[in-house]
Amino acid sequence: NAGVTQTPKFRVLKTGQSMTLLCAQDMNHEYMYWYRQDPGMGLRLIHYSVGEGTTAKGEVPDGYNVSRLKKQNFLLGLESAAPSQTSVYFCATRQNYGYTFGSGTRLTVV
Amino acid sequence: QQQVKQSPQSLIVQKGGISIINCAYENTAFDYFPWYQQFPGKGPALLIAIRPDVSEKKEGRFTISFNKSAKQFSLHIMDSQPGDSATYFCAASRGNNQAGTALIFGKGTTLSVSS
Numbered sequence: 001n002a003g004v005t006q007t008p009k010f011r012v013l014k015t016g017q018s019m020t021l022l023c024a025q026d027m028n029h030e031y032m033y034w035y036r037q038d039p040g041m042g043l044r045l046i047h048y049s050v051g052e053g054t055t056a057k058g059e060v061p062d063g064y065n066v067s068r069l070k071k072q073n074f075l076l077g078l079e080s081a082a083p084s085q086t087s088v089y090f091c092a093t094r095q096n097y098g099y100t101f102g103s104g105t106r107l108t109v110v
Numbered sequence: 111q112q113q114v115k116q117s118p119q120s121l122i123v124q125k126g127g128i129s130i131i132n133c134a135y136e137n138t139a140f141d142y143f144p145w146y147q148q149f150p151g152k153g154p155a156l157l158i159a160i161r162p163d164v165s166e167k168k169e170g171r172f173t174i175s176f177n178k179s180a181k182q183f184s185l186h187i188m189d190s191q192p193g194d195s196a197t198y199f200c201a202a203s204r205g206n207n208q209a210g211t212a213l214i215f216g217k218g219t220t221l222s223v224s225s
Contacts, residue, residue, distance in 0.1 A: 004153075031211075033212055033213075035215075040119070040217060040218070041217055042116075042199060042215040042216055042217040042218050043154070043199065043213075043215040044215075045212050045213075045214075048212055058212065090153055090154070092213075094211070097142050097144075097159070097203075098156075099144075099156065099213060101153035101154050101155070102153055103151075103152060103153045104151075104152075104153050
C-alpha cells in the first residue's frame with residue numbers, strides 16, 4: 001500500500017520547457033489536490049479534482065493545467081515553465097476529513 | 111485575503127519547554143482545524159486535528175486549544191524535544207460533504223528545540 005506517490009521527485013527545467021508531474025494514489029479516494037510550497041508562503045492550492053474527469057481551479061492556477069482521466073491519477077502540467085514556478089509541489093488526496101500527502105516534487109526552473 | 115494567519119514565523123524553545131503556535135481564521139464556515147508537521151524533504155503529516163464542537167483536544171504531548179468566538183486556535187507542545195524541531199502548519203477547511211473542500215494553510219512556523 002503506497003498511499004500517494006509523486007513522480008518525479010526532482011526536476012530541473014529550462015525556461016519555456018514543458019513537463020508533467022504525476023500523482024498516483026491507491027486508496028480509491030475521490031478528491032485529489034495539487035499544492036505548491038514556497039518559503040514563507042505555506043502551501044497554496046493550484047488545482048483540485050472531486051472525481052474522475054473533473055478538475056477545478058484553486059488559489060494559484062495560472063500557468064498550470066491538470067487532468068484526471070483515471071480516478072487514481074492526477075496530472076499537473078506546465079506548458080511553458082517560468083522561474084516563478086520554481087517550487088516544491090505536493091499532491092494530496094482526501095477521504096472524509098483525512099488528507100494524505102505525497103512526498104513532493106522539487107522543481108527548479110532556470 | 112489571507113484566510114488563515116499563523117504566528118510566530120519562527121520559534122526557539124529550550125528542551126523540556128512549552129512550544130505555542132497560534133492561528134486565526136476568518137471564515138466561520140470552517141469546521142475542521144488540523145495541524146501538520148513537516149520535516150525537511152518530506153510531505154506534511156497530520157499531527158492533530160479538532161472540530162469546533164470542542165474547545166480542546168489532547169494527544170500525548172500535543173494539545174489543540176480552540177476558541178470559536180475569537181476564531182483562533184493554537185498548538186501547544188509540552189515537554190518539547192529536539193525531535194520536535196520541524197515546520198508546523200495550521201490549516202482549516204469547511205464542509206466535509208461539499209465538493210471542492212480543500213485545506214487552506216497558514217504560512218508555517220519553524221520550530222527549533224535546543225538541547
